[in-house]
Amino acid sequence: MTGTGSPATPGIDDLTRPYWDAAAAGDLLIRRCADCRRPHHYPREFCPHCWSEDVGWERATGRATLYTWSVVHRNDLPPHRDRVPYTAALVELAEGPRMMTEVVDCPPERLAVGMELTAAFRTGEDGVAVAVFRPA
Template identity: 85%
Template sequence: MAGDPSTPGIDDFTRPYWEAAAAGELLIRRCGACGRPHHYPREFCPHCWSEDVGWERASGRATLYTWSVVHRNDLPPFTGRVPYTAALVELAEGVRMMTEVVECEPDRLAVGTELTVAFRTGEDGVSVPVFRPAGPPQGQSSSRSHSPRSARR
């Protein structure tokens, strides 16, 4: 599960996150002490510093907070993906997440666009969460992405 520079390192702590992604599910962390969710995965709550945190399945729904279309990136494997839409989305659970918007032409995006999670599987076999507009695809194809398990039921 290593070797693709676009995939973060996977260790014993983050393994549940990546295994869930491979199964089409998005996980976040929630604090048992203060009840607040957070993302990216950490072993402690960034709000109250409690270590009483656990994994929770996220709904996969989000809204677009901001985005930027990347036209040049000389780092592999991004060179072959340009242009792509880097984005910050706000999950329905209230946390923000860096990601990519797929299956949508950038001129169709607006702050507040409703999105749903999909997963792109890289050459190394690791699935990473990306987001697409809620509803039918709207342009730009993403042949290596798949919908989450909850959307396939």
């Protein structure tokens, strides 16, 4: 599947395969630098803080807080067009990094900055599981 993907998911390659395999098993992974010890997300081959290449995978708790969101009422790209409206969000993981995602199982009027969330996984038509978040 190297370099493959759909409008709903990015390409899966050798670097990101552990992330996607973990998501399929219901686990959220982040990367942590062995030199400066800072975590980061999205997966990269180097630390975005100190530029070290000594980074590895770590299982995240799946806990997060809502940082900001937007309710999307129109998106013509598949498979999103069949799910509008949906809540696109930026969450702050308990480990520190922020992550783009979707909030599910919560009406937009109940959303609030700082709301506690927990990771869940949705498997798309392409068979790839993606992390989404719901109220804790």
